[in-house]
Each structure stands twice: as structure tokens, then as C-alpha cells.
Amino acid sequence: MIALAASLLMMGVVPADAATAGKPAGFVAVQKTHFTRDGKAYYIAGANFWYGAYLGANDKARLVKELDTLKSMGINNVRVLAVSEKTDMPSAVRPATTSAPGKYDERLLAGMDVLLAELAKRDMTAVIYLNNFWQWSGGMTQYLNWFAGTPALDPNVTKDYDTYMRETAKFYRNDKAQAEYRNVIRTFVQRKNTVNGRAYASDPVIMSWQLANEPRPGNGNATADEKAVYVKWIADTAGYIRSLDKHHLVSTGSEGLAGSAQDADLFVKAHQARDVDYLTYHLWPKNWGWIDSKRVDATWNDALAKSSHYLNVHIDYAKQLGKPIVLEEFGMDRDGASFDIKAPTTVRDRFYKEVLDVVVGRAEKGDPVAGFNFWAWGGAGRAANPDYWWKEGNDLMGDPPQEEQGLYSVFDTDKSTMALIRQYADRLHALERK
Template sequence: MTLVALFALVSFSASFASASLFPKVGTGLKFEIENTTTYVRGTNAYWLPFQNNLEDIDLALDHIAASGLKVVRTWGFNDVTELPPPGVPYFQAFLRGGPPQINTGPDGLQRLDYVVAGAAKRGLKLVIPFVNNWKDYGGMPTYLKYYGGLSNKDWYLSQRAQEQYQKYINVVIGRYINNTAIFAWELANEPRCQGCDTSVIANWAAQTSRYIKSIDPNHMVTLGDEGHGVPGDSTYPYGTSEGSDFVKNLAIPDLDFGTFHFYPDAWHVKPESGSKWVQDHAAACAAAKKPCVFEEYGLNGALKCAKMRPWQKTSISTVGMAGDMYWQAGDALSSGLSSDDGNTIYPNTENYDCIVTEHAKDSTARRRR
């Protein structure tokens, strides 16, 4: 089956989805998926839509589904400033001498179509961000190169950049607006505005989430931030130097749940502080009466279990927490091992047995209580 035919089939089959089948916030600060209220376990696999061999996507999704994970976060953006060679995927091109082009062809959003269809087939749900804070896969720096601007603050405040960003959002949402495989739309991956007043991100998030809800009332919306600016400590992650105030952002009406990340290596904090980081965000979410998702977390190095398992156990057992998604799922593909940034966890390893398999048992036991 071609990607075009596949997209048409997925769109048609999803167009009659009952409203009750869309993931949503359930009772007790948990999520409701397919009429079941649950704590969700998931992973990140940003690289899924960028595989040239579609069988590799199927292989990875098979392994994720077999592990008992329910939610996968993968990139819904791939911005370029020059057209790549044929067969190399890109989703949006910012080329000199013409307007930005959104690529809906076989090397464009049809790659994402394949991931969405594969997730639906396996009962998986997807979190899809629309832009990256970082330069990887284009992101805000690509918009700035085209429209002008020196910092991310310029991206948030640029009317032209925001108009194109919303055009792109509209195209992506239009492909899956009735598809129950979408868990949530995400405004950005790790939005930052270093040194900015926190109103810059908060105002942008309020405006964008309101726009998304106006065109898609079916799906949840979240910010995708790292959780900076939460009360509880004076160390770097708790401050607002990155322009983000977790509590302020959580109060935005059209954001359905909060997200936060944790990378002690990059943030120069002790791994042992991870459980407190979870608890402090959970308290903020409980106060706001919105669920929290521990959306990204990871450690470099080979031995991760002893330091990461306490974070997972705390997340499962703390009021306000509704799910966690480790960074990141890896696999042995036809081209070799998938991307390894030092945090990647591959099947059939000691780390996998601990972080994925043991965690699945804990989560299942808790759901039965």
C-alpha cells in the first residue's frame, strides 16, 4: 500500500470516531483512554517519522507496544532551509525567494501519516510537538533565519513567524483531527526564552493553545516545557532564567495537563534530587487540578537503573502524577542502532529490563489497587 493510499484509509476510518474514544483528562488527576482511567507509561522516539525503511517504523512500534507502553512522543516537525536530496524527509521548507512550503508528499508528512497509522493499529497513542526550541530538525532557529531575529524571544514575538507556525499547525491537525491515536498536541519541544520575562512564553502559549482548541476540540493540548519555575528549591531547574514559570503556564485554560523533564547531567544537579523534582511538580499540578506528565527523563552512561527507578516509583505513587515517558526508546534497525545520545534504552538490555519491564509491573499493580 502506498503512503497516499494509507493516509486516505486512516483518515476515512478515523472520521467516524466517537468522542468518547479520544484520550482525555479523567477522574483523580489521571487520563481516560478508551473509557479506562489510568496512569500512562510511555516513551520518546522522536526519530520514528524520519526512517527511510518503513519496516523499521513497524519494528520499533511492535517492540514498544509489546513492552506494555501506551504513549509515544515523536516529532511532528522537520524544518529545512535547503531542499534535501530525494528520499530524505522534510516537513517544511523555508527557501529564499519564495513562501515557506509545507511538504505533504511521500518524503513529507506522509511519513508521519505512517507513524500515526502504525500507532493506531497497535493501540498506541502519540504526543506530537509542532516545533523545536533547538536547531535539531530545524525548529525556531529555522524560522528566525527566514524571518529575521537573533533570539527565541524574536520568534515568540514575530507576527510573521507565528502566522506560519499556525499555518503549519493547521495542516498537521487537519490530517488527524478525527484520529483517536493522537494523545495530545504539543506546542513545542522544550520552549525557552532565556532571560525573558515569563509573560513572553505564557502569552504565546495562551494564544497558541486557544488557536488549537478553536480548530480541534477533540484532542488534548499541552505545552511541552521542561518544568522550570516551580516552587521548592533555589537550584537552576527551579528558577525562571529560561523564561518559563511552570505554575503560571499551568493556569492557562486551554492547556489540559502539565509537562516537565529531568536531565541531571545537563543541569548539573544530583540524580537523587529527581524524586523531589517529581513531587514538587505534582504538588503544583494537584493545586491547579490538572494532571502532570513526567515527559522526558534520562541519564548518560550504561548503568541507569539504580538512579532512575526511584524517579519512576515516585511518579507512580504521587498525587498529581498521571504518567511518565522515559527518554528514549531505541531499537536495532535495518540501518543499525537508532540514535543514541547516551540516554537511549534498547530492548534486551539490563537497563530495559529495569526501566521498562519492571516499571510496567509497578504501573499495572497500581492500576489494580
């Protein structure tokens, strides 16, 4: 940590609170290591709600119901997907927002307009991610299919995530893919809401533009050159967004060390860019093999120790960078690794409590914790098929099509989990009143 602090000084890290200058009313800003809104402290008690714009386009009644339920839980922020790309990969959402480069489904784009207008009614904000490293929305691998002619890789089919990550990282080097990606960014940042007439760039409901969901330099063996390309892509893209929109925050969508080849220096460099306003990280003990859901008693203590370290060390990196940090994904499955909505959530609730004790506890101590977004809100969605895999036309829920429906979703019948989230949301919101 001492060495890292010294390196930060040498790198001349710029404090993020320069982003507060000239901020219009209602916009979330950064002041030193915390968020503010209209001069008051602002903490995120948030949910991942990737399909929110899809509901805006296809099922407004359900969208209204979901937002009302989230609001009743103390949730004030949702993290949502901006755009999806049409692909032949079986584990991707359908229909897609983008049928081909530059060809958008206006009806689906307008779903984001509906979502933002409904969020405004509830004084909620949104983090909007503009791309996806993973295949479940088409994402970067589909860009490469379009512009490099390489197959859009579906690791649900190949079962080879190392190759998927290595190949998908070629997105950052492909000039045509980058040009189209910037077209997408410009399309959203410069869009005008068809519901309320408000330009996106002047809408304070949008808290942050996010580069992508879990971008990374490649797999765990990423080379020094691949890491350098990745860091430059983050700085350049964040700068491009800032050139179009001076008022909204910009974030990376990084998973943290797990998405940085376990390289702390890389994670720090990715977030030290002048136009990156705050740090992000995610926590996935089951996905990372830290816990066995069918042997919880035997694996819990080790998983908890690793999770606690992971949570705390990232907050320490934020402290040294002088920027806020958001834990924007964390999740756990139901008891016995069941996908059945009727299965208990004892282990999940236990895990959520341990995670939120760290995150909210450190926020209460004044550390640079800006809040959390749990993964993910399933709400009124229900799995339709005996094998729990999604098919087009089924309900959308927190688990995207690459995962079994019910794996990590918090449903509107999970009363104990909802009450727990409300408890910690209330503690964060109490800090805003101090």
C-alpha cells in the same frame, strides 16, 4: 506552597476536566487530576520516539519492529516530532519535512500517517509536538532565519546556549513566524491519513497536540516582559489548536522549572491556561550539572536529592492546579560516560529505578501523576561513525543529531533497562484495572 495555592485561587484556575465533555469513543480525556479513556483510568507508560514518522516514511519494517518491541515492554504511548525545517545548521536532522515556509515533503508527512496507523493496530497513543525550541530539527531559530533574516543559531557550533535561548525566544514576538507556525498547526490538525482515511482531528490514536519541545521564555535571565510574552503565546496557541480541534488534549512540552527560568510562578501560569489540559516536565541531572558521569560515587547523593525534589515539587504544582502531570523526558548515560552500545547501564538503571519509584509511587497514592515517557528509544538503531556523531543517511535513534549517538538511547539490547521499564509500566497499568 501556601502562597502559591492562594495565588491560584486568585487567578481563578479552571479545572481541566471540562475537557471530558462530549469526548468521542477512544479519546484520552482529563477528569480532575487524571487521564481517562472510555470512562476508565488511563496511565501513560511511554517512550520518546521523535523519529517515528521518519521511519514511517523511510523504513516501515524497522518501524513495525520497534513498535512491537515497545509494546512488549508495556509501552502504550510515544512522543514524536511532527515536522522539521530545512536549515544550514550542521546539527539538524536531514532531510527536513519543510524545505521553505509552506513547502512540505508529502512523502515525509505521510510517514506520520503510517506511524499513526501502526499505533492504532497496537492500541497505542501519540503525543505530537509541532515545533522545537532546539536546533536539531530546525525549529524556532530557523523560523527566525526565514522571517527575521537573523542567523539560524547552532549552539553546537557557537557553544553559547545563553545567547541561543535569548535570541530564539524572539520567535514568540515575530508575527510572520507565528502566522507560519499556525499554518503548520492547521496543516497537521486538519490532515487526513492517507493510509486509513481517518482525519487526524477524529483519530483517538493522537492523545495530545503539543506546542513545542521544551519551549521557554529565553535564558535563565529572562525579563518580566519576556515571561509575559511567553505565557501569552502558550495561552493563545493552545486556544488556536482548541479552535480547530475540540477533542484532543493540548500540552505545552515544557521542561518544568528548568525551562521556566527557575520561576515557579511562571511555570504555573504557563499551565493554568484554560486550553492547556495537563502539565509536563523533564528531568536532566547530567545536562544540569548535578551529576558527573565519570565521578558517580562522589556526585550521586547530591544529584539524587535534587532529582527527588524536582520530581516531587512539580507533582505538587499539578495538585494545586488541579490538572494531571506527565514526566515526559528523563535520561541518563551509560557507565563511564560511554556511547558504546556494549558499555554497561548500571548507573542508568539505578537512576531509572529512583525516578520511577517516585513517579509511579505517587501515582499509586492517587496523586495527579498521569505517567512517564523515558528518553529515548534507540531500539535497533546503531551508531555508524567512530566519533558517534550522526550524518545524513545514518540510522536514526533516540539521540537527535545535536548529541552523540548513544548518549541517552535505550537500545533493544539493553535488556536490564527494558525489564525495569516493563516492571513500572505494569504497575501503572495495574492502576487502570482498579
